[in-house]
Amino acid sequence: MDESTAEERILAGLDEEQRAVATTLSGPLCVLAGAGTGKTRAITHRIAYGVHTGVYNPNRLLAVTFTARAAAEMRTRLRDLGVGTVQARTFHAAALRQLQYFWPHAVGGQLPGLLDHKAQLIAAAASRLRLPTDRAAIRDLASEIEWAKVSMLTPETYLTHAHDRGEPGGLDTIAVGRLFQAYEDVKGDRNLIDFEDVLLITVGILAEDPRVAATVREQYRHFVVDEYQDVSPLQQRLLDLWLGGREELCVVGDASQTIYSFTGATPRHLLDFRTRYPESKVVKLVRDYRSTPQVVGLANTLLKSRRSSGLSADSLWSAPLDLVAQRPSGAAAEFLECSDDEAESAAVADRIKILIDHGTQASEIAVLFRTNGQSEAYERALAGVGVGYQLRGGERFFARKEVRDAILQMRAASRAAVEEPLGQLVRDILGNLGYQNEAPKSGGAVRERWESLAALVALADELVVARDTPEHAFNLVDFVAELQERATAQHAPTVQGVTLASLHSAKGLEWDAVFLVGLSEGLMPISFADTPETVDEERRLLYVGITRAREFLNFSWSTARTPGGRANRKPSRFLDGLRPGSVGGEPTGPRLAAAGKRRKTAAPSLCRVCGKVLTTGAERKIGRCNSCPAGYDEAVFQELRAWRLEEATAADVPAFVVFTDATLIAIAEAAPQDLAGLSNLPGVGPAKLERYGEAVLEIVASA
Structure with a gap:
């Protein structure tokens, strides 16, 4: 393939704004990208286009993002675009690599050990100071120390900046400052550094050693930073030192998705980018390819409903991007008020069961909540209706015994020359570990084990399609190497089962159907969000939750915590203007x-x-009022109703679950000739199109 053909292939399929990003190869460039607008596609195609046109040397460009999973996904996309040598890393991974290389020259000796978790050392520091702590307090104190360090505060300067931080772990700011210092002392005694030290020490070396700084700046000429709204002051300082005054920088972000301020992230750098770089070009991505107009409309309304709440909060709130849905119309969102938490989890589980029975895959459904403690009720409720689930934030996929055993078996098999196609070969190997084509009827550990193995089989099939070329067939050796890289980056494949996750951990993910649960005051916004800035962040958090959905949204809340309890809970203030009948909302029915x-x-x-x-x-x-004459053949409508009754009876569900009368009338009046025409009608989503489409078209055609 010649270079011009490669360039055309890279730009093909990009919309006007994405193409503007991909073809703007010199910085500074600021990409304001709303949820679902294809930002990763735009920046990876920009990198690939720059490499193929010769503007970028692939070994001298660094793409930085915030999670190992996001970095792994970016590397996969870059590899598929033929520029797999470009580095895509997290800030910490990039800094650690530089620190490991430069430490012997800049500092001397061996790099200290890297501390994975702070809990043990914080407990030791608290013991030195005779401060009482429990597990929850230690967790809170670890978060507070991380915030202080990414904000570039020392134990001495912490006191002057922590006046509004409350009492982490139940300690006042003076005690936290003493604990911070004791923690640093314990680390030094044990010759350890933590993840924040990796950034701090790298910053120190680059700032103080001109030779090291010159070497790094010679190595990296161009930088791309994703999720720029989440940059902390420490990460921004490191980025500034990498750049060394140069302007070959592309940043991508959305201030409306800033949800990690408690970790030190701030949208200030994104909001002030034009001030810092007056000549910068700004491109806005607002075409939402992920979600239906119904979902996009609710997301836009939620942000537009925010009112001014003072100079300080307003300075961190930018005018939100007005997303424009690109997908056909879908189902209206559902709003569910329940008597108590148990009733809410049961109702949500029942609704999920209906979706699955009508064609939605369990892996395309998520239940999102504000706090991890809410998950248990939904685990019980889903188990009660026989629906599998996976808890995001639980045991990591690649740490599961069956996955480790599978990789070992495949690695051993890869040493032998086998001509069998990869998909069948993987099935044969995993068959020795209990994999079979059909899912087991039982649940529990047996089902979870099968789900893990099935995810590996599905990934093999997916990669064969993506990576097979005439020059090289994707084989078992390639697959094992891919799994090893994914294990390192914790880039797990999709596992069948409903996802249970906190709203924070759902960032960057998407599903066909999303259930946003526990939406009552005190949980959304959370009770300790007691300032305008923290309430704004809770609003953004719900916005992130809404924009995870492609086709279907369910909002739910309960009026009491326990069955028979006092019904004194109120729906979240954020639902005002969203739910039917609320102030500012559109009434339905x-x-x-x-x-x-x-x-x-x-x-x-x-x-x-x-x-x-x-x-x-x-x-x-x-599209017409009930008093006007119908524009359809009554016989067609009656045939559709008779067919619907048969389907509903066979599935043991209410008739409206198949199609509402309004949707049947719309079908009868439009008389669609093909699946494309049927899919454009309200109430006909992808799952229903696949399940019922051919039967509906046959009825319309025969009439």
């Missing part, structure tokens, strides 16, 4: 028709026959 008449709407839906305003959801779905 006959029950709320009166509220709809009282409320002015920006763009009312009009009947296509008489031109009157449509007041109910059913009328808006079919």
Whole structure:
């Protein structure tokens, strides 16, 4: 393939704004990228285009992001674009590599050991000071010390900057400052450094040793920083030292997705980028390819509903990007109020079971909550209806015994020359460990083991499609190498099972259906969000949760914690304007028709026959008011209803779960000729299209 063809291939399929990012090869460049707008695609294609056009030397460009998973995904995409030698790393991984290389020359001796977890040393420091601590307190103190260090504070300067930090671990700021110093002393005594030290020491060496700084700047000429809204002051200082006054920098971010301020992240660097680089080019990515218009509309409304709350908070709140959905219309969001937490988890589990029974894969469903302690109720409820789940943040995929055994078996088999296609070969090898094509009927450990092995089989099939070329067939040796790299980066394949995750850990992920649970005051926003800035961050956190959904959203909350308890909980203030009937919200259904008449709407839906305003959801779905004559053959509608009844009876679900009357009327009036035409109708999502599409078209055609 010649270079011009490669360049055309790299730019093919990019929209106008993404192409602007990909073809702007000199910095400074700021990409403001909303959720689901293809930012990773844009920046990886920019890197690939720069390499193929000769502007970038692949060995002299560093792409930086914030999680090992994101870095691994970026490396995979770059490899698929033919520029696999470009480095994509986290800030910590890039700094650690430099520190390991330069330590003997700049400091001398052997690099101290790297501390994986702070808990043990913090406990030792607390013991030295005779401070009482428990496991929860130690966790909070570890987070506080990490915040202080990424904010470039010392134990001495911590006191002057921590006046509004509360009492981490139940200790006042003076005690925390003493503990901070004791922790540093214990580390020094044991010749250890922590992850924040990796950045701090690298910054110190680059700032103080001109030779080391010159070497690094000679090595890296161009920088790309993803998730720039999450940069801490320490990471920004390191980036400045890497650049050394140069401007070959591309940053990508969205201030509306800043949800890690408690770790020291700040959107300030993103918001002030134009001030720092007056000549910089800014490209906005607002075309949302992930979510339906219904999901995108709720996300936009949530951010637009925020009101001014003082100079300090307003300075950290930028005007949100107004996302424009690119997908066909989908299902309206559901809002569910329950009597107590147990009833809420049971109702959500039942709804998930219905989705799975009607074609949605379990791995494409997520339950997202504010705190990890909320997961247990949903684990029980899903187990009660026979639905598997995976807890994000639990045991890591590559640490599971069956996965480690599988990799060992495949590594051994890769030493023998086997002509069998990779997919079948992997199935044969994993068959020795209990894998079979059909999922076991039982749940528990047996099912979890099968899910792990099935994920490896699915990954093998996926990589054969992506990596097979006429010049080289993707084989078992390649697959084992890929697994080893993914294990190092903790880039796990998709496991079948509903995902249970906190809203924070869901960042960067997406699913077809998302259930946002526990949306009551005190949980969303969380009770300790007691300043305008922290409430704004809670709003952004819910925004991140909403934008994880591709097709379906369910919002739920309970009015009491326990069955029979006092119903004194209120729905989250963030639902005002989102849920039907709330202030600023769009009423749906006959029950709320009166509220709809009282409320002015920006763009009312009009009947296509008489031109009157449509007041109910059913009328808006079919595009005409109930009093106007139907524009369809009644016989077609009745045939569709009879077919729906058969489907609902066979599946033991209410008829509306298959299709509502309004959707059947829309189908009868539009008389679609093919699946594409059917998919454009409201109420016909991808799962229903796949499950019922051919049958519906056959009824329409025969009539």
